[in-house]
Amino acid sequence: xxEWLDPLAVVVVLLNFVALxxxxxxxxxxxxxxxxVLLGIMMLLAHGGISVPLCLVASAAIVLKGVVIPRxxxxxxxxxxIRREIEPIIGFIASQLFGAVGTGLAVVFARTLPIERxxxxxxxxxxxxxxxxxxxxIMATRRKAISQVLGYLVLENGxxxxxxxxxxxxxxxxxxxxxxxxFVATFVMGIIVHRISQEFSTVNTKVLTALKD
Amino acid sequence: xxxxxxxxxxxxxxxxxxxxxNRWRPLVLPAGGLVHLVLAVAAIAGPPFxxxxxxxTLDPLGRLFLGLVSVLFFLCSLYAPGYLMLRAERMNRVFxxxxxxALAMMTLVILSxxxxxxxxxxxxxxxxxxxxxxxxxxxxxxxxxxxxxxxxSMGIALALFGSFFLAYAALHAGLESxxxxxxxxxxxxxxxxxxxxxxxxxxxxxxxxxxxxxxxxTWKPDAYGEAPGMVGALLAGGxxxxxxxxxxxxxxxxxxxxxxxxxxxxxIVLGLLSMAVAAVFMVRQRDFKRxxxxxxxxxxxxxxxxIGVGGPATFGALLHLINNAMTKGVLFLSAGNIHRAYGSKSxxxxxxxxxxxxxxxxxxxxxFLAITGSPPGGPFLSEFTILSGAVSTGHFVVTGLFxxxxxxxxxxxxxxxxxVVQGNSSEQxxxxxFHDSLLTAVxxxxxxxxxxxxxxxxxxxxxxxLREAVQFLEAQP
Numbered sequence: 001x002x003e004w005l006d007p008l009a010v011v012v013v014l015l016n017f018v019a020l021x022x023x024x025x026x027x028x029x030x031x032x033x034x035x036x037v038l039l040g041i042m043m044l045l046a047h048g049g050i051s052v053p054l055c056l057v058a059s060a061a062i063v064l065k066g067v068v069i070p071r072x073x074x075x076x077x078x079x080x081x082i083r084r085e086i087e088p089i090i091g092f093i094a095s096q097l098f099g100a101v102g103t104g105l106a107v108v109f110a111r112t113l114p115i116e117r118x119x120x121x122x123x124x125x126x127x128x129x130x131x132x133x134x135x136x137x138i139m140a141t142r143r144k145a146i147s148q149v150l151g152y153l154v155l156e157n158g159x160x161x162x163x164x165x166x167x168x169x170x171x172x173x174x175x176x177x178x179x180x181x182x183f184v185a186t187f188v189m190g191i192i193v194h195r196i197s198q199e200f201s202t203v204n205t206k207v208l209t210a211l212k213d
Numbered sequence: 214x215x216x217x218x219x220x221x222x223x224x225x226x227x228x229x230x231x232x233x234x235n236r237w238r239p240l241v242l243p244a245g246g247l248v249h250l251v252l253a254v255a256a257i258a259g260p261p262f263x264x265x266x267x268x269x270t271l272d273p274l275g276r277l278f279l280g281l282v283s284v285l286f287f288l289c290s291l292y293a294p295g296y297l298m299l300r301a302e303r304m305n306r307v308f309x310x311x312x313x314x315a316l317a318m319m320t321l322v323i324l325s326x327x328x329x330x331x332x333x334x335x336x337x338x339x340x341x342x343x344x345x346x347x348x349x350x351x352x353x354x355x356x357x358x359x360x361x362x363x364x365x366s367m368g369i370a371l372a373l374f375g376s377f378f379l380a381y382a383a384l385h386a387g388l389e390s391x392x393x394x395x396x397x398x399x400x401x402x403x404x405x406x407x408x409x410x411x412x413x414x415x416x417x418x419x420x421x422x423x424x425x426x427x428x429x430x431t432w433k434p435d436a437y438g439e440a441p442g443m444v445g446a447l448l449a450g451g452x453x454x455x456x457x458x459x460x461x462x463x464x465x466x467x468x469x470x471x472x473x474x475x476x477x478x479x480x481i482v483l484g485l486l487s488m489a490v491a492a493v494f495m496v497r498q499r500d501f502k503r504x505x506x507x508x509x510x511x512x513x514x515x516x517x518x519x520i521g522v523g524g525p526a527t528f529g530a531l532l533h534l535i536n537n538a539m540t541k542g543v544l545f546l547s548a549g550n551i552h553r554a555y556g557s558k559s560x561x562x563x564x565x566x567x568x569x570x571x572x573x574x575x576x577x578x579x580x581f582l583a584i585t586g587s588p589p590g591g592p593f594l595s596e597f598t599i600l601s602g603a604v605s606t607g608h609f610v611v612t613g614l615f616x617x618x619x620x621x622x623x624x625x626x627x628x629x630x631x632x633v634v635q636g637n638s639s640e641q642x643x644x645x646x647f648h649d650s651l652l653t654a655v656x657x658x659x660x661x662x663x664x665x666x667x668x669x670x671x672x673x674x675x676x677x678x679l680r681e682a683v684q685f686l687e688a689q690p
Binding site: 115 | 357378435
């Protein structure tokens with residue numbers, strides 16, 4: 001079943017570009033949600049056999065990343081009534097181009113790292129590095145607080161892909177802990193996004209400049 | 214024992230959350246802190262223990278950090294009821310519960326010998342501290358909380374990435390892939406070098422963000438500037454120290470792998486950079502709480518610098534960890550009192566603090582003298598140890614820069630602190646009717662007493678704890 005991993009990894013990387021290039025926040029949330037579901041499926045495929053804890057953690061990942069977190073975010077954008085990222089620091093086309101360069105560099109860098117024999121030929125390492133980079137790019141170049149949370153989620157997804165290589169070795173407790181943390185982080189950030197909109201009547205983090213030297 | 218240490222604060226947090234009376238709820242903090250302190254002392258004095266298949270272990274380094282965090286938390290918790298009584302108009306349910314949760318999670322970080330679990334603890338600490346920063350519920354604290362959560366989460370995500378790289382380094386070396394600390398140290402010499410190097414860089418940047426090392430320190434001035442003084446003390450002395458422990462764990466793996474030179478270079482560079490950035494921003498810094506934040510950046514820099522220099526400086530760095538935490542207790546709590554009395558934290562408006570608040574003002578001044586390395590404060594002794602370590606290991610350029618930066622910081626910090634404490638009371642002094650009271654002054658006096666004690670005399674139990682920790686850190690497999 002591992003032969004399905006690579007095509008899915010490619011889809012995940014393509015979704016990075018959707019997230020990088022879309023101005024509608026709903027599109028970005030959906031892209032990140034689909035990414036989350038794919039990661040859960042990849043988790044089932046990457047493991048040799050199916051076991052109960054594996055199924056539990058994988059379905060938890062799918063439910064959290066694919067359903068719960070997107071709902072929290074949809075709720076947040078409804079609450080603060082924004083639809084799109086208006087003026088990113090780098091334009092959408094430009095950030096897609098940067099993303100492409102980053103993906104290329106990720107492939108080059110992944111080649112310099114020694115890979116286990118059973119993992120050679122798999123695209124997981126470059127896909128992971130490229131997704132982490134895309135997440136960074138979104139966090140750093142978007143002004144809306146929600147977009148920054150979405151960038152963080154993409155970043156986490158990238159790390160999750162790398163985690164697939166270690167699935168045999170990582171006890172599921174840690175994976176579960178990581179998922180829980182991710183959820184709580186999104187939740188807490190969602191609350192703060194709401195507060196930002198209440199106090200500043202906008203969710204542009206551009207207004208968060210009272211504190212400086 | 215491990216479970217009790219973590220569960221006691223969690224239970225206390227639940228109790229605090231359940232208590233309906235705003236007035237009495239803060240008393241849970243000192244109660245929880247006291248039980249934790251008693252348990253911690255028993256654990257430190259008792260034999261070493263491990264639990265849950267070696268996922269929890271109290272090693273010599275952990276003893277030192279556990280003692281530090283527990284003492285710091287207890288003294289801060291003594292301050293809490295007095296402080297929260299002054300803020301009676303605010304609901305403190307979430308505040309009390311999250312403070313205790315932060316203690317539980319710091320304990321988890323210290324005890325866990327599984328790097329994934331340690332990561333979970335560190336991230337949970339970040340999340341527990343978010344609501345603490347937000348206590349004042351104004352736009353400024355919203356901004357500070359947002360930056361703290363976002364930058365902290367980003368750093369911690371990188372740390373997770375680094376932990377995965379480390380596990381892969383073990384996998385690639387044909388070892389059973391593991392994130393158990395003891396296994397990694399034992400098998401360190403066989404770890405795959407490219408993965409180990411990449412992992413260390415990611416981990417240093419990740420946990421360095423939580424420590425507040427430059428250039429990842431940008432959350433710190435905002436967070437410490439807007440947080441209540443007590444939260445500042447807990448962050449600057451406790452949470453950042455736990456992040457330092459995480460860095461030490463990975464340094465230890467590198468050391469055991471024979472890659473200490475690689476790690477040390479990075480630590481020295483980051484240490485000096487942090488001190489330099491702090492020095493630049495401390496000169497002409499008018500906001501005295503932000504000033505303390507930059508002082509924290511500086512001292513985190515000194516800690517990693519001490520480890521990077523090695524030799525006798527390792528002992529100095531661990532001693533400095535204690536001194537820094539205790540002195541930060543003095544500074545943040547007294548700064549909090551001054552802030553409360555004047556309703557401002559800018560040296561333009563706050564003057565003559567010694568006249569307005571004789572006790573808090575003098576303690577703030579004494580804390581400043583101690584933290585900048587004046588004898589007989591504890592930091593003098595530890596900074597001197599690091600300095601002599603740098604000379605004896607032949608790091609002459611580092612020694613020169615270290616001294617230069619210390620002097621710059623002394624002058625920069627002195628200008629603001631002296632402006633705040635000296636002179637006639639400014640008009641702003643009448644802004645509130647806050648006065649030093651037993652509840653808000655005694656914890657600071659206790660902190661100051663410890664700082665002075667550590668400057669002239671290191672109690673033998675602490676001395677042996679420090680020596681064992683150094684031995685443990687530099688042990689070869």
